[in-house]
Amino acid sequence: xxxxxxxxxxxxxxxxxxxxxxxxxxxxxxxxxxxxxxxxxxxxxxxxxxxxxxxxxxxxxxxxxxxxxxxxxxxxxxxxxxxxxxxxxxxxxxxxxxxxxxxxxxxxxxxxxxxxxxxxxxxxxxxxxxxxxxxxxxxxxxxxxxxxxxxxxxxxxxxxxxxxxxxxxxxxxxxxxxxxxxxxxxxxxxxxxxxxxxxxxxxxxxxxxxxxxxxxxxxxxxxxxxxxxxxxxxxxxxxxxxxxxxxxxxxxxxxxxxxxxxxxxxxxxxxxxxxxxxxxxxxxxxx
Amino acid sequence: xxxxxxxxxxxxxxxxxxxxxxxxxxxxxxxxxxxxxxxxxxxxxxxxxxxxxxxxxxxxxxxxxxxxxxxxxxxxxxxxxxxxxxxxxxxxxxxxxxxxxxxxxxxxxxxxxxxxxxxxxxxxxxxxxxxxxxxxxxxxxxxxxxxxxxxxxxxxxxxxxxxxxxxxxxxxxxxxxxxxxxxxxxxxxxxxxxxxxxxxxxxxxxxxxxxxxxxxxxxxxxxxxxxxxxxxxxxxxxxxxxxxxxxxxxxxxxxxxxxxxxxxxxxxxxxxxxxxxxxxxxxxxxxxxx
Numbered sequence: 195x196x197x198x199x200x201x202x203x204x205x206x207x208x209x210x211x212x213x214x215x216x217x218x219x220x221x222x223x224x225x226x227x228x229x230x231x232x233x234x235x236x237x238x239x240x241x242x243x244x245x246x247x248x249x250x251x252x253x254x255x256x257x258x259x260x261x262x263x264x265x266x267x268x269x270x271x272x273x274x275x276x277x278x279x280x281x282x283x284x285x286x287x288x289x290x291x292x293x294x295x296x297x298x299x300x301x302x303x304x305x306x307x308x309x310x311x312x313x314x315x316x317x318x319x320x321x322x323x324x325x326x327x328x329x330x331x332x333x334x335x336x337x338x339x340x341x342x343x344x345x346x347x348x349x350x351x352x353x354x355x356x357x358x359x360x361x362x363x364x365x366x367x368x369x370x371x372x373x374x375x376x377x378x379x380x381x382x383x384x385x386x387x388x389x390x391x392x393x394x395x396x397x398x399x400x401x402x403x404x405x406x407x408x409x410x411x412x413x414x415x416x417x418x419x420x421x422x423x424x425x426x427x428x429x430x431x432x433x434x435x436x437x438x439x440x441x442x443x444x445x446x447x448x449x450x451x452x453x454x455x456x457x458x459x460x461x462x463x464x465x466x467x468x469x470x471x472x473x474x475x476x477x478x479x480x481x
Numbered sequence: 482x483x484x485x486x487x488x489x490x491x492x493x494x495x496x497x498x499x500x501x502x503x504x505x506x507x508x509x510x511x512x513x514x515x516x517x518x519x520x521x522x523x524x525x526x527x528x529x530x531x532x533x534x535x536x537x538x539x540x541x542x543x544x545x546x547x548x549x550x551x552x553x554x555x556x557x558x559x560x561x562x563x564x565x566x567x568x569x570x571x572x573x574x575x576x577x578x579x580x581x582x583x584x585x586x587x588x589x590x591x592x593x594x595x596x597x598x599x600x601x602x603x604x605x606x607x608x609x610x611x612x613x614x615x616x617x618x619x620x621x622x623x624x625x626x627x628x629x630x631x632x633x634x635x636x637x638x639x640x641x642x643x644x645x646x647x648x649x650x651x652x653x654x655x656x657x658x659x660x661x662x663x664x665x666x667x668x669x670x671x672x673x674x675x676x677x678x679x680x681x682x683x684x685x686x687x688x689x690x691x692x693x694x695x696x697x698x699x700x701x702x703x704x705x706x707x708x709x710x711x712x713x714x715x716x717x718x719x720x721x722x723x724x725x726x727x728x729x730x731x732x733x734x735x736x737x738x739x740x741x742x743x744x745x746x747x748x749x750x751x752x753x754x755x756x757x758x759x760x761x762x763x764x765x766x767x768x769x770x771x
Contacts, residue, residue, distance in 0.1 A: 202520050204656040206494010209681065232656035234490055234688060236681040273584045274541065274596075295561055295582030320689070334691040337628070337660040344600035344665075366492045366656055367519030369620060369627045377577055388744050391497065395520040402622035406577070419739045443709075450710035 198379035202395030204366035209417035212363040220325035229329035243320035250310035269298035276325035371376040417442040437465035489655035490685030501526040514638035515617040531606030541596035549593035556585035628660035678713035701727035706734040
């Protein structure tokens with residue numbers, strides 16, 4: 195079962211929930227936590243474990259071979275991303291803009307644009323003794339998160355059995371990286387804060403999940419601050435609220451140190467249990 | 482003209498609340514651009530009048546004309562994104578997977594595939610309660626190409642600044658290090674990094690600063706919620722001095738931010754909050770940077 199933890203607004207508690215829920219569920223179940231916020235992966239800061247696998251992740255980029263090139267310019271014409279440009283007697287490739295569609299390479303009449311792997315990031319796989327943890331991080335200067343997320347999801351698929359509970363820590367927002375993480379998830383937990391920003395971004399996230407036809411529910415973090423808009427909205431739209439994580443300075447402090455919360459703050463553990471129970475109770479057809 | 486971009490790497494550090502406070506203090510001398518188009522929240526504090534709006538088109542997606550399709554399967558075989566499944570004996574394009582490269586349309590022997598331009602959102606130019614202009618946008622849920630919408634928002638803000646002879650553009654950037662952030666940073670004269678003293682905050686600050694460094698843009702830093710963890714605050718201070726990043730000031734952990742937000746106000750409108758003076762000091766420093 196794949197459960198994505200997402201939010202419209204950043205900093206609402208995705209990583210706190212993902213790391214605590216992974217540790218909590220792992221007491222009785224087989225769990226893998228994957229940090230797919232490849233631009234800014236943070237879950238690893240809360241996790242110690244034995245490194246069992248590490249490798250570089252590449253994307254395929256065309257490389258121009260001057261010899262044999264007739265400078266016909268077809269590559270320039272076919273690229274919808276302006277990633278390959280004919281400039282005088284030169285063909286220039288802009289790797290950051292390339293989407294690895296292979297059109298220039300395969301349509302080149304002279305076969306002088308072979309696709310060559312170029313590193314875009316790194317994947318690490320750790321065993322914490324309780325659960326497995328996989329994270330990928332994008333190299334600085336790489337702009338596209340989606341190809342790295344896709345390869346990390348492939349890694350999960352190939353290395354863990356179906357009975358595993360997959361917890362996917364998603365990037366913030368509602369655009370392509372989030373879609374990549376959530377589109378194949380069986381269930382999505384949207385975590386938000388009961389503030390105007392949290393509320394506004396929650397609506398965007400809900401609309402996105404509805405568009406994807408996803409089953410989802412909401413967790414409210416820092417319950418007690420702000421106002422009741424989020425609660426009213428969920429009630430009015432029949433959206434399940436799985437838990438209300440308390441607003442508590444102790445939690446902020448534990449988080450700031452990179453420590454798990456539920457072992458120290460019983461009120462948090464109580465709410466976390468509600469989420470765990472709900473997840474384990476999801477209908478079989480979803481699982 | 483100066484372009485000041487506020488980013489954070491990590492989300493939820495207070496970037497938008499602080500940016501809105503600067504927009505309020507800058508009054509009619511500034512133009513404001515909300516480039517966090519994924520989760521654009523600035524309008525919640527600035528009371529824009531939404532006076533003008535325009536659709537934004539960016540990117541294309543393949544569409545197959547079933548009447549013309551010969552069912553040869555060539556498109557499916559060359560698509561690197563597995564975006565053309567066979568459903569009910571028909572090749573169809575899965576919009577979520579299509580990257581818009583157009584390779585399929587080029588090689589289709591029956592010319593049955595068209596690339597359709599996508600409406601990915603709207604952008605707005607508004608007058609705000611601070612007597613300045615706000616350029617903001619709304620990306621359609623799940624839309625691609627947010628980097629291009631960011632570039633558009635910035636370009637519009639620049640045009641207004643030029644036309645109306647404004648000195649400063651304030652840009653609210655997006656979290657992360659990917660294409661929207663790269664778009665936000667291009668052309669910036671100064672970057673304000675808003676961070677918090679948590680292990681995540683510091684980690685994300687270090688990563689996003691590496692990106693800023695690649696652009697060679699001078700930077701300053703605000704440590705929000707600085708009293709949450711003194712040890713990490715000290716480590717951030719060392720990081721700042723090691724990298725010659727201006728320290729613009731610290732803000733305490735304070736629920737006045739949330740209180741003001743709940744009232745639809747920026748923190749500098751809360752006359753009782755002691756945060757007002759701290760942020761005013763920061764804005765003075767930023768204004769004086771050349």
